[in-house]
Amino acid sequence: MSSRQTLDFLLYDWLRADELTTRERFAEHSRATFDAVLDTCERLARDKFAPFNRLLDTQEPLFDGQRVQLPQATHDALHAYTATGMLAAAQDAEIGGMQLPCVVEMAANAFFSQASIAIGAYNMLTRGNASLLMAHGTDRQQQVFAAREFAGEWFGTMCLSEPQAGSSLSDIVTRATPDGEDFESDPLGPRYRLVGNKMWISAGEHEITPNIVHLVLAKIPGPDGRLPAGVKGISLFIVPKHRVDAEGKLTGERNDVSLAGLNHKLGFRGTTNTLLNFGEKGGAVGYRVGQPGDGLRCMFHMMNEARIGVGLGATMLGAAGYDASLEYAKQRSQGRAVGAGGKDAAAPPARLIEHADIRRMLLAQKAYVEGGMALALYCARLVDEQHTGDAGSSAAAVTLLEMLTPIAKSWPSEWALEANSLAIQIHGGYGYTRDFPVEQHWRDNRLNMIHEGTHGIQALDLLGRKAVMQGGAGLKLLAHRIDATVARALPQARLATHANALAQALQRLGAATRSAWATASPEDALGNATPYLQAFGHTILAWLWLDVGAAILEGGAADSTANVGRLAALDYFMRYELPKTDAWLRVVESRDRTCRDVPEDAF
Incomplete structure (x- = not known):
C-alpha cells in the first residue's frame, strides 16, 4: 500500500477536501498548495525521520545527571520539521500560520507517524499545547507561549x-x-x-x-x-x-x-x-x-484533538507494518501452494503471498489500516466543518465529533495493533527478531491503547455519556448519516448485500443501547461497555468502508488496481469483521453479569 496514494484518494476522491478552498478561510489555497504540503512532509519524513527510527529505539534518552541526552538525529529531524512551519499549519496567517484545513494538516502529519512516531510525538504535543492556549489563554499567554511553540522555538x-x-x-x-x-x-x-x-x-x-x-x-x-x-x-x-x-x-x-x-x-x-x-x-x-475549576474543560480541548491524532498515529504504525509484511510476502518463498502440485516436493516453493491464509492476513491489515485512515480523516473533516461550515452543518459536526472521538482514538489503537500482530505473523520467526522492523511497530503501537484515555475509559464515555446525551441525539444523527450511505449503496448490485448487513448491524446497535439502559442502572449498562465500544467501532468502520465503496463505484474507476484492492478490503470487512458485532452486542443486550459476579478469590 502506498500511504500517499491512499491519503490522496481519501482526501480528494472521497472527502472532496479541495472543495474547501471555496470557503473564505481556505481561499488562498488550491489542490496544488495542498499537494505541495503533502509532498514536503512525505519527503521530510522519508529523509529525516524514517532512517533513524531503529536508532532511536535502541539509543533511548539518557539522563547524565544534568541533562537528558538524545541522539543528534532527533534534534535534526525536529528542527527540520519546525522549519517547514507545520506546527502552525492550521493557524491564522496573522500569527504565521498557513490556514490549512485540519483534514489536510492531519494527512500531512500522518507521514511522520509512519516514519518515526517517537519523533513525531514532540510535534503533536507542542501543537496541541499551543492550540489549547489559542482557545483558552489570554492574549499575552498566546503571544508569549503559544506563538513561540508554533514557531518551534519552544516545545x-x-x-x-x-x-x-x-x-x-x-x-x-x-x-x-x-x-x-x-x-x-x-x-x-x-x-x-x-x-x-x-x-x-x-x-x-x-x-x-x-x-x-x-x-x-x-x-x-x-x-x-x-x-x-x-x-x-x-x-x-x-x-x-x-x-x-x-x-x-x-x-x-x-x-x-x-x-x-x-x-x-x-x-x-x-x-x-x-x-x-x-x-x-x-x-x-x-x-x-x-x-x-475550569482546568479539565480546557485540557479536554487538547485531549480531544490529541485523541484523533493518537488514532491516526496508531493507524500509520499499522500501515508501516502492512507495507513491510506485504513486501516480505512477495519476496519470501516457503512451502507449496495448495492444489495441483502442492504435494510435489520437486516443485519450486511458492511465495508467501500465493497462500490463501497469507492473503487473509494481508487483507485484514489493509481493511484495518485504510479504514483507520478514513476514520481519522473523516473526523478531521468534521473539525473543518465545525469551524467553517454554516450554523446547521457546524452544529451537526460538533455532535458527530462528540460521538466519534472515542472511536477515533480506540478503534485504530486496537485494530491497527492487530494489523501489526499479523505483520509479525507473516514474517514467521523472523518477525519477532530485530532483523525486521515489524516487532518495533507492534511495541510502539501497543502504547496507543493506553495513551490519551484507556480503552475502558473510552468505552465508559461512549456508552455512559455520548450515546445517551440529549436523549440520544448524537446517536440519532449518526444513524441518519449511516442510513444515507445505506440508501446510496443499495441500488448498486455490488454493494447491496453489504448495505443490508450494515442496516441490520445499526438496528441491533440501537436496540443494544436501549437494552443496556433498560434498568436505568449505570452498573447494569456499563458492565459491558467495552464490548459495546468494539461493536460500535466496527459498525462505524463498516459504514465508512461502504461509503468509500459507493464513492468508488460512482466515480467509474472500479477496475483500477487500487480500487480493486479497496473493494476487496471492503468485502473482507463486511464478511469477516462486521459479523463480530453480534457476539459483542449479545452480552450488552442481556446486561450479562459474568465479569461482575465472579468472586475476587476465584481469580
Whole structure:
C-alpha cells in the first residue's frame, strides 16, 4: 500500500477536501498548495525521520545527571520539521500560520507517524499545547507561549497523570497556591506556586529547545487549606521549565520543575518520558489558564484533538507494518501452494503471498489500516466543518465529533495493533527478531491503547455519556448519516448485500443501547461497555468502508488496481469483521453479569 496514494484518494476522491478552498478561510489555497504540503512532509519524513527510527529505539534518552541526552538525529529531524512551519499549519496567517484545513494538516502529519512516531510525538504535543492556549489563554499567554511553540522555538507538554492517580484525574493532589497578594496582577496571568508530582509526561525534559511549556492540572486549596474533591476543582496552569519575563524572554532562572526520573517503556522509546517534581524548592511558578475549576474543560480541548491524532498515529504504525509484511510476502518463498502440485516436493516453493491464509492476513491489515485512515480523516473533516461550515452543518459536526472521538482514538489503537500482530505473523520467526522492523511497530503501537484515555475509559464515555446525551441525539444523527450511505449503496448490485448487513448491524446497535439502559442502572449498562465500544467501532468502520465503496463505484474507476484492492478490503470487512458485532452486542443486550459476579478469590 502506498500511504500517499491512499491519503490522496481519501482526501480528494472521497472527502472532496479541495472543495474547501471555496470557503473564505481556505481561499488562498488550491489542490496544488495542498499537494505541495503533502509532498514536503512525505519527503521530510522519508529523509529525516524514517532512517533513524531503529536508532532511536535502541539509543533511548539518557539522563547524565544534568541533562537528558538524545541522539543528534532527533534534534535534526525536529528542527527540520519546525522549519517547514507545520506546527502552525492550521493557524491564522496573522500569527504565521498557513490556514490549512485540519483534514489536510492531519494527512500531512500522518507521514511522520509512519516514519518515526517517537519523533513525531514532540510535534503533536507542542501543537496541541499551543492550540489549547489559542482557545483558552489570554492574549499575552498566546503571544508569549503559544506563538513561540508554533514557531518551534519552544516545545510543550501536557501534565495530567500522577503516580497515585493514573487516569483518575479527580484524585490528583498537585496543589496551586496564589503567589503573593498581587498574584492576579501578573501580566502573564494569575500567578501561583505549584507543588506536586506528575507521571508519564512525554517530552517532559530534553534539550531540543531552550524552554518547555508544561500545561499542568492542579487544584487550588479552599479557605480551609483542603483541596476540592472531584474534577470540578481542577484548574489549569502554564508552568515553563525556565522562568520568563512579561515579554517572554528567558530570565536565566530555572523554574522549580525537576526531573525525578525517566520511564523506560515498551515502545515510543525515542520520546523522553518522565516523572516530574514540581516545587521541591518551595513551588514552581505557574500562570492560570481560564477560570479556577475550569482546568479539565480546557485540557479536554487538547485531549480531544490529541485523541484523533493518537488514532491516526496508531493507524500509520499499522500501515508501516502492512507495507513491510506485504513486501516480505512477495519476496519470501516457503512451502507449496495448495492444489495441483502442492504435494510435489520437486516443485519450486511458492511465495508467501500465493497462500490463501497469507492473503487473509494481508487483507485484514489493509481493511484495518485504510479504514483507520478514513476514520481519522473523516473526523478531521468534521473539525473543518465545525469551524467553517454554516450554523446547521457546524452544529451537526460538533455532535458527530462528540460521538466519534472515542472511536477515533480506540478503534485504530486496537485494530491497527492487530494489523501489526499479523505483520509479525507473516514474517514467521523472523518477525519477532530485530532483523525486521515489524516487532518495533507492534511495541510502539501497543502504547496507543493506553495513551490519551484507556480503552475502558473510552468505552465508559461512549456508552455512559455520548450515546445517551440529549436523549440520544448524537446517536440519532449518526444513524441518519449511516442510513444515507445505506440508501446510496443499495441500488448498486455490488454493494447491496453489504448495505443490508450494515442496516441490520445499526438496528441491533440501537436496540443494544436501549437494552443496556433498560434498568436505568449505570452498573447494569456499563458492565459491558467495552464490548459495546468494539461493536460500535466496527459498525462505524463498516459504514465508512461502504461509503468509500459507493464513492468508488460512482466515480467509474472500479477496475483500477487500487480500487480493486479497496473493494476487496471492503468485502473482507463486511464478511469477516462486521459479523463480530453480534457476539459483542449479545452480552450488552442481556446486561450479562459474568465479569461482575465472579468472586475476587476465584481469580
